[in-house]
Amino acid sequence: MILVLGGTGEARRLASELPDVISSLAGRVRTPRLPPGQVRVGGFGGPEGLRQWLLSNKIDAVVDATHPFAARMTATAAKVTAEESIPFVVLRRPGWAPGPGDDxxxxxxxxxxxxxxxxxxxxxxxxxxxxxxxxxxxxxxxxxxxxxxxxxxxxxxxxxxxxxxxxxxxxxxxxxxxxxxxxxxxxxxxxxxxxxxxxxxxxxxxxxxxRRPPLPDGVSTVSSVEEAVSWVRGIAEA
Known part of the structure; x- marks a missing residue:
């Protein structure tokens, strides 16, 4: 089972392209756009809450496809998955760059x-x-x-x-x-x-x-849904 930390368009696309996915939404919006498949809404209760949830739900890997500014969730997920040896990757779309005429x-x-x-x-x-x-x-x-x-x-x-x-x-x-x-x-x-x-x-x-907050040290990253799908399939094959 794959946990997708969601709330973004990329997370919804990822949930539609992978089997055996549970999507997690923070719950800050009362009527969120729900991805396909299983969905949980709300916080985990900090690092220990996330740890127990991952273990009790037998999560095989975690894809963090949250907003680039969801720094606390990303840091918590990176820490807990590293401690439990659960594969973890951050999906981050490329940032913006100014072009001619921009101020x-x-x-x-x-x-x-x-x-x-x-x-x-x-x-x-x-x-x-x-x-x-x-x-x-x-x-x-x-x-x-x-x-x-x-x-x-x-x-x-x-x-x-x-x-x-x-x-x-x-x-x-x-x-x-x-x-x-x-x-x-x-x-x-x-x-x-x-x-x-x-x-x-x-x-x-x-x-x-x-500017975006920095990612935790040592985390793996991908920049597109396609790359995230390939990463998940590689974990499954391994």
Whole structure:
């Protein structure tokens, strides 16, 4: 049995291409997009909870296909699987790289992004749980979320409830409607959420991008669903 730590488009694809998969979702969204097959929702209760779950469910290998910023889950999974000699691989889509016409400003955290906003009217796409970092600022903010955010939040905040993926035309229309002057985002990578970057380039607005947290030392990585499938099949053959 393979455990896929999910919540991403890659995780859903992986679950559809492999037999004997259990997908695990963090449960932060009340109505998540469920992958095919068996699904569990919610945390494991820390390292010991994860250890007992892996052993009791006779998991043969773990694929971490979580969001690139789910650093705590990745670190926990890497530690526990190493201690229990369970094969473990991290599936991470390639990060973004600026192109001609981009005005990108890299930072190491959302808190640093909040200290380096280049404009008054800002489109925040760092996630509803990160809005607290901007709560004390006087800028005007637009935030898009699947579910309503909870305090603390910026006092000048417009929330748009919507679920992607979004096209470049969608993002251009949204940024025009709200007079956006800067974009703040995380280096999620991949094509599914890159439309906002293309729109920012077309509008010539600056983008503040939070770098990904480093992966734990020594973990194996793949960069595509196809590579992850091959890795799992190699484990099965071994």
């Amino acid at each position: 990108w400003h890299w930072v190491d955290s959302v808190a640093e992004a909040a200290r380096n906003l280049p404009a008054e009217r800002v489109f925040l796409t760092t996630g509803r749980e990160e809005l607290a970092e901007f709560a004390d600022l006087g800028n005007w903010f637009l935030a898009r979320s699947v579910e309503p955010p909870e305090p603390p939040m910026p006092r000048r905040l417009q929330v748009v409830l919507d679920r992607g993926p979004f096209t470049v035309e969608d993002e251009l229309a949204l940024m025009h409607e709200y007079g956006i002057q800067a974009l703040v985002t995380k280096d999620s990578g991949g094509d599914m959420t890159a439309a906002k970057l293309t729109a920012a380039r077309a509008l010539k607005i600056p983008v503040v991008i939070v």
